[in-house]
Amino acid sequence: MLTILFDGVAYGMLLFVLACGLSVTLGLMNLINLAHGAFAMAGGYATVVLVNNFGVPFFLSLPLAFLVAAVIGLVMERAVYVHVYRKPHLEQVLLTIGLVFMAVAGTDYIMGSTQVFAQTPEVLQGQFQFFGVGIGRYRLLIIVVCGVLAIGLQAILTKTRFGSRLRAAVDDQRVARGLGINVNAIFALTFAFGSGLAGLGGALGTEILGLDPTFPLKYMIYFLIVVTVGGTSSITGPFLASLLLGIGDVAGKYYVPKLGAFVIYTIMIVVLIWRPNGLFSRASTK
Amino acid sequence: MALALQTKGLVKKFGGLTATNDVSLTVEKGARHALIGPNGAGKTTLINLLSGVQKPTAGRILLEGDDITGLSQHARVRRGMVRTFQINQLFGDLTPLETIGLAVSERNGLGMDWWRVAGSKRALLEEISSVLERFHLADVMNERTAILPYGKQRLLEIAVAIACQPRVLLLDEPAAGVPEDERHEILASIAALPADVTVLLIEHDMDIVFSFAQKISVLVNGGLFVEGLPDDVARDPRVKAVYLGEEAHV
Amino acid sequence: MSSATSSILRRASDSLSARVRWHPLEIIFWIVAFAMIWLMPTRHLIMTEIAWLGLFALSLDLIVGYAGIISLGHAAFFGVGAYVAALLAKHELINEPVLALLVAGLAAMAVGFVTSFLVLRGTDLTRLMVSLGVALMLRELANQFGWLTGGADGLQGVVMQPILGLFRFDMFGHNGFVYCLVVLFVLFLVARRLANSPFGLSLVAIKNNPLRAAAIGIPVDQRLIVIYSIAAFYAGIAGALLAQTTSFASLDVFSFDRSADLLLVLIIGGTGYLYGGLIGAILFKLMQDYLSVLTPQYWPFWIGALLVAMVLIGRDRITAWNAPLRHLAAKLDWRATRRAAAAAAAAEDR
Numbered sequence: 113m114l115t116i117l118f119d120g121v122a123y124g125m126l127l128f129v130l131a132c133g134l135s136v137t138l139g140l141m142n143l144i145n146l147a148h149g150a151f152a153m154a155g156g157y158a159t160v161v162l163v164n165n166f167g168v169p170f171f172l173s174l175p176l177a178f179l180v181a182a183v184i185g186l187v188m189e190r191a192v193y194v195h196v197y198r199k200p201h202l203e204q205v206l207l208t209i210g211l212v213f214m215a216v217a218g219t220d221y222i223m224g225s226t227q228v229f230a231q232t233p234e235v236l237q238g239q240f241q242f243f244g245v246g247i248g249r250y251r252l253l254i255i256v257v258c259g260v261l262a263i264g265l266q267a268i269l270t271k272t273r274f275g276s277r278l279r280a281a282v283d284d285q286r287v288a289r290g291l292g293i294n295v296n297a298i299f300a301l302t303f304a305f306g307s308g309l310a311g312l313g314g315a316l317g318t319e320i321l322g323l324d325p326t327f328p329l330k331y332m333i334y335f336l337i338v339v340t341v342g343g344t345s346s347i348t349g350p351f352l353a354s355l356l357l358g359i360g361d362v363a364g365k366y367y368v369p370k371l372g373a374f375v376i377y378t379i380m381i382v383v384l385i386w387r388p389n390g391l392f393s394r395a396s397t398k
Numbered sequence: 399m400a401l402a403l404q405t406k407g408l409v410k411k412f413g414g415l416t417a418t419n420d421v422s423l424t425v426e427k428g429a430r431h432a433l434i435g436p437n438g439a440g441k442t443t444l445i446n447l448l449s450g451v452q453k454p455t456a457g458r459i460l461l462e463g464d465d466i467t468g469l470s471q472h473a474r475v476r477r478g479m480v481r482t483f484q485i486n487q488l489f490g491d492l493t494p495l496e497t498i499g500l501a502v503s504e505r506n507g508l509g510m511d512w513w514r515v516a517g518s519k520r521a522l523l524e525e526i527s528s529v530l531e532r533f534h535l536a537d538v539m540n541e542r543t544a545i546l547p548y549g550k551q552r553l554l555e556i557a558v559a560i561a562c563q564p565r566v567l568l569l570d571e572p573a574a575g576v577p578e579d580e581r582h583e584i585l586a587s588i589a590a591l592p593a594d595v596t597v598l599l600i601e602h603d604m605d606i607v608f609s610f611a612q613k614i615s616v617l618v619n620g621g622l623f624v625e626g627l628p629d630d631v632a633r634d635p636r637v638k639a640v641y642l643g644e645e646a647h648v
Numbered sequence: 649m650s651s652a653t654s655s656i657l658r659r660a661s662d663s664l665s666a667r668v669r670w671h672p673l674e675i676i677f678w679i680v681a682f683a684m685i686w687l688m689p690t691r692h693l694i695m696t697e698i699a700w701l702g703l704f705a706l707s708l709d710l711i712v713g714y715a716g717i718i719s720l721g722h723a724a725f726f727g728v729g730a731y732v733a734a735l736l737a738k739h740e741l742i743n744e745p746v747l748a749l750l751v752a753g754l755a756a757m758a759v760g761f762v763t764s765f766l767v768l769r770g771t772d773l774t775r776l777m778v779s780l781g782v783a784l785m786l787r788e789l790a791n792q793f794g795w796l797t798g799g800a801d802g803l804q805g806v807v808m809q810p811i812l813g814l815f816r817f818d819m820f821g822h823n824g825f826v827y828c829l830v831v832l833f834v835l836f837l838v839a840r841r842l843a844n845s846p847f848g849l850s851l852v853a854i855k856n857n858p859l860r861a862a863a864i865g866i867p868v869d870q871r872l873i874v875i876y877s878i879a880a881f882y883a884g885i886a887g888a889l890l891a892q893t894t895s896f897a898s899l900d901v902f903s904f905d906r907s908a909d910l911l912l913v914l915i916i917g918g919t920g921y922l923y924g925g926l927i928g929a930i931l932f933k934l935m936q937d938y939l940s941v942l943t944p945q946y947w948p949f950w951i952g953a954l955l956v957a958m959v960l961i962g963r964d965r966i967t968a969w970n971a972p973l974r975h976l977a978a979k980l981d982w983r984a985t986r987r988a989a990a991a992a993a994a995a996e997d998r
Contacts, residue, residue, distance in 0.1 A: 144773055195960055201772040202718050203959050206915060209908045210955025217949030329904060333780060340777050370792060377785040384774050385766055449863065475865030487860035489853045491920075495660055500853055501864045503846040509866060510874070511846050523664075527657040536656045540663050562864055 114245040116366050117359060122251035124358020125258035126320065128351050130313035130331070131338040132265065133306015139282045139344030140299055141197050146208040148310060148335055149328030150215035155181040155311020156323040157223060163230040170233050174257075174315050181311020186304035193303065194296075212328050219325040227324040230315075250319055257316065261309070265347055278302060282344070337380050343390030353391060400427040401463065402566050402596035403448070403479070408457035410443055410620075417443040418454070419620035425566070425598055427462075432599045432611035436640055440620040441600045442484060445570050448598075449481040450474050461566065478565035484574050484600075486555045490544035494535045494554050497543060498526050501561035526561075533557040533587055549580045556584060566596045573606060585610075608632070616640070668844045677923070678833065685826055692825040698933045699828035700889040705913045705925025706832075706839060707882030712911075713919030714843065715875045716855030717767060720776050720907050721783030722883055724763070725756040727902035729884030731790060732756070734803045734897035743809040745892050749831065752888035753881045759786075760880020764873040780904065787902035802898030806891070817893065824893040831889060832926075835882060839922055842878070851875055852920075905948070912955055 134148040155177035162168040162176055192211070196204050232250060239248040269275040281288040281295045289295055314323070321331065334357065342353030357376065364375035383391055403425040410418035417440045425431045435441050446452040448459060450471040458467045461479055469477070489497055502525050503509065530536045533553045538546055543554065556572055572588060573581050585606065591597065601607045607614065607628075614631040616624040624634050631637055684695055704726055711717045732752040735741070742748040766778045790797045797803055810816045815823040842848050854861045854868050862868050891897045900906070909932070917928025940947040 138773070144776070192956070192960070199959075201776075202712070205718060205720070205776065206911060206955050207959040209911070210952040210957075210959070213908070213948040213952025214956065215952075217946045217952065221946055221949070332904075333777075333784060336773075336777050336780075340774055371788075374785060374788045374792070377781045377788065381766060381778055381781050381785075384778055385769060451859065451863075470867070471862035472865045472867045475863065480865075481863055483860070483863070487857050487863070489856040489860065491852055491856050492849065493663075495663055496849055497853075499660075499664065500846065500849045500866075504850065504865045508846045509850055509871075523657055523661050527653055527660050530660065531653055531656050536659075539656075539660065558860075558864055 115247075116363055118245060118247060119251060120359030120362035121355060122248075122254045122358070123320065123362055124355035125262070126254050126313055126317050127334060127338055127358055128354035129258045129261055130310050130317065131335040131354065132347055132350050133303070133309050134335050135339045135342060135344050135347065135350040136278075136282070136302055136306055137299075138339055140278070140285075140302060143193065143197060144201050144204045144208065145193070146205065146332055146336075147211035147215065147328065148307075149331050150212060151181045151185050151307035152310040152314030152317070152331070153215065153219065153323070153325075153327040154184050154314070155308075156314035156318045156327065157219065157228075158311065159315035160228050160230045160318060160323065164228075170230060170236075173230070174312060177315035178308040178312040181314070182304045182308030184311075185307025186300060188307075189300050189303040194300075212332070215328055216325050223325065225325055227322050228318070229323070230318050232319060254316055254320070258313075261312075262347070262351055269347060274298075274301075333377075337376070341380065341383050341391050349390060401425065401460070402427045402429065403462075403598065404460040405448070406458045406460070408444070408447060408459065409455045410440075410447055410452065411455045417620050418447060421457070421617075421620075421622050423615060423622060425596060426613075427596055428594050430597050430599070430610055430612045432601060432607045432614045433617060434601065434604075434607055434614060435617035435623070439617040441617055442570060443620075444617065445481060445568050445600060448568060449479070475562055478563075479568065480559045480562040480564035480566070481568035482555055482559045482570055482572060484570040486551050488543050488551060488554060488558070490542065492543055493540050494530065494543060494546070494550075494557075495526065495539040497554060497558055498529050498535075498561045501558050502526050502529075505562055529557055529561045532590070533560075534583060549576060549583075552576050552580075553583060553587070556587060560587070560591070564595060566598070567591070569597060569599045569601075571601055572599070573601070573603060581606075668841075674923075677926075681829060681833075685822075685829070689820070689822060693821040694933060694937060696821050696825045696828050696889075696893050698929050699825065699832045700886045700893070701910075701913060701933065702926040702929035703828075703832045703835060703889065704883055704886035705910055705917070705929050706836065706922065707879045707886065707925075708910055708914050709919055709922060709925045710839065710842075710875055710879040710882065712914065713921070713924065714848065714851040714855065715872055717872065717876065718772050718776055719767070719779040720904070720911075721779035721781070722879075722910055723902050723904070723906040724779070724783035724786050725760055725880040725883035726887035726890075726906065727783070727786055727790070728756040728759050729753060729887030730891040730897040730901040731797060731803065731887075732884070733888035734806045734891040734895075735796070737808055737892070737895075738803065738806045744813060745808060745811045745827070749885060749888045749892065752891075753885040756884020756887065757877050757881035760883075761873065761877040764876035764880075767876060768869055768872055780907070783902050783904070783907060787899055790899055790902065797897075797899075800899060802896060802900075804896065806895040806897070808892055808895055817895075821893065828889050828893065831885065835885065836922070836926075839882070843922060847871070847874075909951065912951055915955070915958060 130152050131148070134145060137143050137145055158177045158180040159170075159173040162173040163170055168176070192207070196207050236250045236253055239246050241247070269279060277288070277293050278298055280291065281293060281298055285295055314327070317323075321327070337357055338350050338353050341357070342350035360379060361376055364371065368375065401424055403423075405421055405423045408418055408421040408423075409416070419440075421444060433441055433444070443452070447454050450469060454467065458465055460466065461474065461477055464477070466474055466477065466479075492500070499522070502522050503511070506522060527536075530539050533556065535550065535553060535557060538550055543551065546554070552572075552575070556569075559567060569588065573584055576584060588597070588610070599607070599610060611628055614626065614628050615622060616631060616637055618640050623640065624631060624637055626634070688695070704722075707725075708719065708722050711719060729752040732755040733748050736748040736751060737743070737745075742751060763778075763782050766782070767775050769778075791799055794800075808817045811823065811827050815827070817824050850861065850866050850871055853866060854871060858868050887901055890901070913928040913932045914925050915928070916931050917924035917926065936947065939950050
């Protein structure tokens, strides 16, 4: 029971790192980005290639995965996304679905369609007992890394100058511009950073989520659930939503395996009917 | 005299802000009633509450004696209360002809008719044409609304509401943004409304208010401040103070 | 009535009835479509696919192009139609295909009606999520109820009876094509009628400005529920046509790719004028036929690239490909020319 909870928390935290970038970009530019998972996949493959083919140590590969995804994110933001911020949602949906398809087929072409794993160091394999709870070492690493990241992100958002500018821009872009805040630069940076986090999440997640070219499609709905259920007004919302989703999914698959993903979709739909703006969003309507 | 529209203790709060504060307004049948007030007094919020765009936090709204507080926007329109918007709210892809035609067929309960071609009934066509003519829209009736000049769009904004044949008409700054020389078209069309149509006018322009209104209510900080005949309101020192105060801020 | 008013009335009446008049190009389009029955008998299998795909895209156009609802889960209704039609035939509940088709469409419509209440709520993003979620849920359901649906293997062993008891589904797909084309044509006529009715106008109004639509007395939610249900009916029929012409239904009918491809089909042809879905279906299938022979596995890459290119270049500019056609169309329409001449003469009189 507690092991399930533990696994669920690990899974949820992973989802948070994967999806929090999406939540910020949606809140900031009202951009519907269905291709967010592609950046996570880029990070995942970066780690796999670095570790398996070049013998880079696993722990070193994680920051590299962040970097790879962040750079790709920055380039894509400047080259492609910047053109659709002001366009209707339908255009954004079409564009990002297109990107997903390209990423899936392109990765398939380069990397092959089979599922791949990164070799993890021995320290991270197996599990140990802690007061009768089976703790997987790898999952513990995920919780630690993601926990630190979540706290760090919260600190950046609330304590730093960049964070306050970002929050101002999310709250009211027009006013923020009026105050001389360079919203475009903030957005590019945020997009790159969010993509980087997704990449890191992808790298960490290969072990748990599995990694193959269909990754962006498979997990798209999960990212979107985190964002819509969590709301876009803070990172606490997506964080709680990720935990809920993680625990719910793991528990659902354990206790009612026959129903599979059905549980998650049902919960999502019920939540969205109950609170169309997300479970943890502020009550105000923009 | 019969009441067309009445509010009882109407309150609307946005978070900590009270936009409408205990407003009890009565508008008599056939009245030409103006609602004025400085910027931020809550005039547009009040119209939004009356028309059902927003739900009040407390209080009731009565239309011709019936409680309509819980009714949706379209149900209020069907009961004869129609509004216009301060900022044009039109259908960019439709032509004026289609827009007016739509309003007229909705009123005649043809909205769910998916088989008959729009505008195939003679009586409706006559009505549509007469609205187009009255509002000087006949020459542009087949242009897309989105590309019409602002003055024409403003006329259409009012014309759509008139096409709904309201018994109570809420006009939210009908002449907003219209240059001086084009205003008379809009004002004349409002003046030409049948006497039994009740009009509640929200306006900034005092010339328009005093040339039109038989009764004036002044709204300040969300609450009803002064109410009375135009001359009395004009002479009221408190009203002067409010407006002078506002100008001092500007 | 003054003469000015009566002239306005006449012009108003003309313009409104011009909306529904058949354009020569439309007539040519359908003549060519039906001529295909005799012209290219060896290509009837792919043309069958074009016909049901066109119908499916037409149904999406009703909600995207007219009512302005973005859906990423339109395959839900397609899938329901496909499974219902396949199950009815397999268990010999309704043997006559046309009747089964109708039942399948109604089943999809029922699902559409129920889910429309979910889709009404919230923003574009929540609509998108809910529509996607519904399709995924149905797929999961079909997967879990393997005893009924065949699970991941698909529903096999479907034997179709002759259409109206007369026309057998032959292996070359001749009768299947005629069947699909007739169904498409009939449903197109209905959609065309609907789009030009006061109801259709009210949908465009809602898409343009829901706030004002409500302010002139249009019950916005009710209209959206109705059109969503109708679109679900159309999608269900399209799915049922697929199942009936291939004697097969699999989980793939619910897939996200199908909903996404469908968006592309509609976007290629253009939204909001009904023919977009049909033209898109033709172009899409021809392209697929060509590209997937070249690189079968990476075909989605080209779909993706096309979507990206269309958005970046701008859809307005891309659908401008038919501008010369429209120009030609205007010339062809002698009735319009005559009207224009009459109007000019009238203007000179004044």
